[in-house]
Structures are given as C-alpha cells and as structure tokens.
Amino acid sequence: MYYALVYYPGIEKEGFHLLREKYEPYYRLLPEHLAFIFPVPEDIGLKKLENHIIRILAKWKPYEVHFCDLQKSWDHWLFLVLKEGNDRVKKIHDELYTDILAPYLRTDLPYIPHVGLGLFSKEKYDFNNPTAQLTLDKAKYHKAKSEFENLRLDFWRTIDRLTLVEINSDFTKCRDVMEFRIG
Numbered sequence: 001m002y003y004a005l006v007y008y009p010g011i012e013k014e015g016f017h018l019l020r021e022k023y024e025p026y027y028r029l030l031p032e033h034l035a036f037i038f039p040v041p042e043d044i045g046l047k048k049l050e051n052h053i054i055r056i057l058a059k060w061k062p063y064e065v066h067f068c069d070l071q072k073s074w075d076h077w078l079f080l081v082l083k084e085g086n087d088r089v090k091k092i093h094d095e096l097y098t099d100i101l102a103p104y105l106r107t108d109l110p111y112i113p114h115v116g117l118g119l120f121s122k123e124k125y126d127f128n129n130p131t132a133q134l135t136l137d138k139a140k141y142h143k144a145k146s147e148f149e150n151l152r153l154d155f156w157r158t159i160d161r162l163t164l165v166e167i168n169s170d171f172t173k174c175r176d177v178m179e180f181r182i183g
Contacts, residue, residue, distance in 0.1 A: 002039035002167045003049055003177070005096065009034060009067065009115060009157045016151060023078070023118025023144045030165065030174050032115045036093050039167055040104045046177070048100055053164065053180050056095045061183045062160035063088050067115065070148055076121045076136045078144055079114035080153055089113040089159070118144050 011017075011032050021027045040049075065085030073079055082089065090111060097105040120141035121134035164177045 001042040001169055003037070003042060003044065003046070004035060004039045004165050004167060005037035005053060005162050005180075006030070006033035006035050006165060007159050007162050008032070009155075011067075011115070011153070011155070013151055013153060013155075016153070019144070019147055019151070020117055023120070023140075024116055025119050025124075026116075026171070029167070029171060034089065034113055034115055034159075036089070036162055037096050037101065038104075038106070039171075040101065042166075044100060044104075050164070050178065052100050053096065053162070056092070056098075057162065057180050057182050059095070060088075060092060062158050063182075064156055064158050065089065066154075066156050068154040070117075070145060070153075071112070071114070072120075072141065072145075073112065073114075074110070076134050076141065077114075077119050078117040078141065078148065079112060080117055080148075081112060081114045085159070086113055117148055120144065 008031055016032075020032060037053075063085060065088075066083045067080055068083045069081045071079045071081045090113065093111055093113070120137045122137050123134050160182050162180050162182065164180065165174050166177045167174045
C-alpha cells in the first residue's frame with residue numbers, strides 16, 4: 001500500500017470527464033488531481049506522515065493557481081499545467097520532500113505540477129519503473145490534444161487544502177484518508 005498527497009481542483013467543464021475517462025488509464029483510480037507527494041510506501045507510518053504534512057503546511061497560506069496550458073511530458077502524458085502559482089506548488093512539494101520524505105524524492109524525474117489528462121504510449125505505464133522508455137502513439141496523442149484544446153480549459157482555483165490518499169499495491173483502488181488545511 002502507498003500514500004500520496006493531492007489537491008482536487010474539481011473541474012466541472014462539460015466534456016472534460018468524458019475525455020479524461022477516454023484517455024487517462026487511471027481515471028477510475030483517482031479523480032483529477034495535482035500531486036504534491038507521489039506514492040510513498042505505507043511503512044513510512046501514517047502518524048509520522050500526518051505530523052510531517054501538518055508541520056509543513058502550517059507555514060503556508062491558501063493561494064490561487066491558474067490552470068490553462070497543455071503540455072506533453074517526456075514520458076508521453078498530456079498534462080493540464082499551471083500558468084500561475086507554479087512556483088508555490090513546487091516550493092511546497094520541495095518542502096514536503098524533506099525529513100522523513102527525503103529518501104523518496106525522485107531527482108531523476110522533473111516535477112511538473114499538473115493534472116494528468118491522458119497517457120499516449122503504446123506500452124503500459126509502470127508505476128514501479130516510471131523512467132522506462134515508452135513509445136509515443138502520435139495519432140492518439142494529437143487527437144486527444146485537439147479535443148482537450150477545444151474544451152478551452154482556463155480556470156482559477158484556491159489551493160487551501162490537500163488530501164492524503166491511500167492506494168493499494170497494484171494501483172487499482174484508492175481512498176481518501178484525511179484532509180489537511182493549508183495555513
């Protein structure tokens with residue numbers, strides 16, 4: 001089992017969830033989200049993790065972010081990324097990956113704050129090997145990008161709370177464990 005810390009932006013744009021269901025292979029696992037802590041093993045300890053998150057988030061105040069840009073990642077995901085608020089998200093992410101989470105920081109992968117919209121590789125994505133080389137399905141990617149562009153996703157959200165989620169070991173089930181207020 002794993003724990004992750006996410007922000008749910010609650011996107012209510014007509015057609016958004018249908019497209020995400022069509023292209024995002026983990027659509028049923030977790031609603032659209034912005035990850036602050038990627039899956040870490042449960043042996044870190046729930047209480048220790050909870051105390052760490054509370055300590056870090058107490059230093060921050062709620063803030064606004066602007067979602068509106070699309071970007072393809074190096075491993076062929078289509079992301080909805082931030083136009084504003086990106087630096088704050090990265091700073092909180094970096095602060096969270098100190099102390100008990102320091103061993104889990106992936107320095108081999110760039111941290112790009114995003115909402116995953118879809119995966120466009122010909123191979124299955126492996127959470128246990130995220131740096132595996134994947135082959136882009138160009139036709140599917142360009143079709144999806146065009147469909148998401150037509151939605152004209154452009155919205156502001158206030159990040160004022162994050163949710164700790166528990167994910168089973170084969171990444172097929174997830175549940176919210178607790179919510180943390182920022183500030």
